[in-house]
Amino acid sequence: MDIICFPFERVVEINAFILKTEPGMKGAVDIPKLQGALGRIDNAIVYEGLDDVFEIAAKYTACIAVSHALPDANKRTGLAVALEYLSLNDFELTQENDLLADAVRDL
Known part of the structure; x- marks a missing residue:
């Protein structure tokens, strides 16, 4: 499996786009904290053998x-x-956005 690791800069870009188009508080990104969060995913892939595309997406x-x-x-x-x-892994979800939003809200 080819490992796709998201650079923190891309996550910041996505967040900036969301905050530009939807309501939300503007402010500084805690880069070390974000890198730590992304590092947990990379470590799970590399050291724990996490290789299911959907589980990796859920972990993100x-x-x-x-x-x-x-x-x-x-x-x-x-x-x-x-x-x-x-x-990026050639999967497109066709679920209703409300179902996805409800699942994430419960985190």
Whole structure:
């Protein structure tokens, strides 16, 4: 399996886009905290053998959402990163957005 690791800069770009187009608090990103959240995913892939595309996408959502490294929209950003990760791996979800939002809100 080719490992796709999201650079923290891309996560920051996604978050900035969300905050530009939707309500949310602007502020500084805690880069070390974000890098730590992304590092948990990379470590799970490399050292724990995590190789299921959907589990990796879920881990992106959860790790970004609970890290609170972004000024706002942590859950929305985590979900957007997961969806982009799935797209990069040739998967497109057709679920209703409300179902996905409800699942992420419960994190």
